[in-house]
Amino acid sequence: MTFLEVTHLTKVFGGFHAVDDISFAIERGTINGVIGPNGAGKTTMFNLLTGYLRPSAGKIVFDGVDITGRRPNWLSQRGIARAFQITSVFPRLTVLESIECAVNAQKRLSGSLLFSRRRTARTEAAELIEAVGLTHVRDAPAMSLSHGDQRTLEVTLALAIQPHLLLLDEPTAGMSPWETEHMVELVCKLARSHGLTVLFCEHDMDVVFNISDRVIVLHQGRVIVDDEPGAVRGNEMVVRVYLGEKYV
Amino acid sequence: MMDGRGKIFTHGAVPLSLASALVVFAILGFVLSPRWLFFFQGVFELGLFAVATNLLIGYGGLVSFGQASFYGLGAYVVALGWLHYKIPFWILFLLAPVFGAVTALLVGMLALRARQLYFALLTLAFSQLFFTIAHQWYHFTEGSNGVFGAMVPRILTAPQHGYWFILGVSVIAIFLLWLVTISPFGLTLQAIRENRKKAEAIGINVYRHQLYAFVIAGAFSALAGALFVVHDQSAYPALLDWIKSGEPILMIMIGGIGFFLGPLVGAVIFQFAHNFLIEYTHVWELVLGLILLVIVLFAPDGLLGLLDSRHRGEVREKMHSRLKRVFAFRNNRPGSKR
Numbered sequence: 411m412t413f414l415e416v417t418h419l420t421k422v423f424g425g426f427h428a429v430d431d432i433s434f435a436i437e438r439g440t441i442n443g444v445i446g447p448n449g450a451g452k453t454t455m456f457n458l459l460t461g462y463l464r465p466s467a468g469k470i471v472f473d474g475v476d477i478t479g480r481r482p483n484w485l486s487q488r489g490i491a492r493a494f495q496i497t498s499v500f501p502r503l504t505v506l507e508s509i510e511c512a513v514n515a516q517k518r519l520s521g522s523l524l525f526s527r528r529r530t531a532r533t534e535a536a537e538l539i540e541a542v543g544l545t546h547v548r549d550a551p552a553m554s555l556s557h558g559d560q561r562t563l564e565v566t567l568a569l570a571i572q573p574h575l576l577l578l579d580e581p582t583a584g585m586s587p588w589e590t591e592h593m594v595e596l597v598c599k600l601a602r603s604h605g606l607t608v609l610f611c612e613h614d615m616d617v618v619f620n621i622s623d624r625v626i627v628l629h630q631g632r633v634i635v636d637d638e639p640g641a642v643r644g645n646e647m648v649v650r651v652y653l654g655e656k657y658v
Numbered sequence: 659m660m661d662g663r664g665k666i667f668t669h670g671a672v673p674l675s676l677a678s679a680l681v682v683f684a685i686l687g688f689v690l691s692p693r694w695l696f697f698f699q700g701v702f703e704l705g706l707f708a709v710a711t712n713l714l715i716g717y718g719g720l721v722s723f724g725q726a727s728f729y730g731l732g733a734y735v736v737a738l739g740w741l742h743y744k745i746p747f748w749i750l751f752l753l754a755p756v757f758g759a760v761t762a763l764l765v766g767m768l769a770l771r772a773r774q775l776y777f778a779l780l781t782l783a784f785s786q787l788f789f790t791i792a793h794q795w796y797h798f799t800e801g802s803n804g805v806f807g808a809m810v811p812r813i814l815t816a817p818q819h820g821y822w823f824i825l826g827v828s829v830i831a832i833f834l835l836w837l838v839t840i841s842p843f844g845l846t847l848q849a850i851r852e853n854r855k856k857a858e859a860i861g862i863n864v865y866r867h868q869l870y871a872f873v874i875a876g877a878f879s880a881l882a883g884a885l886f887v888v889h890d891q892s893a894y895p896a897l898l899d900w901i902k903s904g905e906p907i908l909m910i911m912i913g914g915i916g917f918f919l920g921p922l923v924g925a926v927i928f929q930f931a932h933n934f935l936i937e938y939t940h941v942w943e944l945v946l947g948l949i950l951l952v953i954v955l956f957a958p959d960g961l962l963g964l965l966d967s968r969h970r971g972e973v974r975e976k977m978h979s980r981l982k983r984v985f986a987f988r989n990n991r992p993g994s995k996r
Contacts, residue, residue, distance in 0.1 A: 483857075483858045486860060486861030494856075500848075500853050500856060507849075511845050514845070515846070521867060523838055
């Protein structure tokens, strides 16, 4: 069953087609990898899907609802979560406070003036922190965390809103191999146990081909291949895009 | 880190400080001379104004340069309601924060469409608009003369009674504001300050929550303005002026922007400068300016920041390096991280 359907999505920045007529569909409960060389339009596509940019043309349908041009917080409330490529946390809030804030937002308690409301959110946040292995930095301000922990916090913030669709823009950027492995395991485990649909982009090919049910290859703003990992790996066009003509 | 960035006044410390201040100052009411009673009336009422403003500046990261609009409005609601409509004081006193909230809603709906400097300039523009109305609409507001008279019931005009009344209302109001800062909403507000984009990503409607904060700050600023009328028994255009909007910002900077009670400390120092320096020099604002300059350069976290025991070593180090930097005439680039 199609969960997210993108048709003829286009974004033009003053004449430059960053995303050029992209169409694809994603099934519920699958993990989908997006790869492509630098400048292929991956981040722009993520910005379009999460409402940070308005498409120049095209349509995005999520779970049967047209969500084209909706604001990020609207999309978030309806179950589309996103982790940014460049780590984006709340520097002076502690890990617990940050997650609590996301839990509140998900429960629509962000505007509540009752202190007592914090208890339940706090418990839930603490459980999530334990599940992702951030307990050791629970009460530390986010800015004091190591890069790897900040990346984990980034993904945890996305998970805290209990999304149906999780969009991860290079979740393992700048991570050590050990941290990468940990993160990949975490995402897979949570995705499978919660029945999440995941769309992620990544430079680490091992990660992409290991965990994806499907791989979409972008190049110069277009989808050039959209297939199972095995088929993509052997695809002549993909090799050409990544390595150049002589390796074909 | 529950209250802003402050670490010494963590949970429990704020209500405890407020309760002890309430008791101590209530008792002091019996012994203080009228002069000091008036002094502290001013401290309480300005302190409330500054704490309310810090909900925007410290917690929300929203630098409003127009909080005097609401402060002055609160004073004018009481004064004009008495002058033109003979409405009883107590009703007007309760109406003041309502007017403050409604006006803040309207102003905020427009001003919050802009960000940062543009937001500050819009709030400034609105406050000047209110100032001009109070100044020019002579037959309704009495213009630059302001409104004077027996608008406060006799029971409150005795310095002692006025003192207790202002003390009680201010402490309760400040306590309510503290409850706001520790609520889920208070946390949301800080998250927006820290990272607006991320706040949106986790599903927070940034505009709406900033508007809530603006309305709450407006209501409590208006309440402070109504308390001013009890203190001074008058309302005049200078209460709406941009200079008045700057006062709570001064107090916040002096006391410590990251501390819930910081603005109160700032209010004591401000009021002291205002009431006592003025006897020795008519350029008291210059002296206050120098105090502020020293604080901004050497203790950017304010006076409470210096007291923060966990950071004392760090503060000393910082001050040393700052002293060196300042006297080496090496410029602090604007916008550079401290």
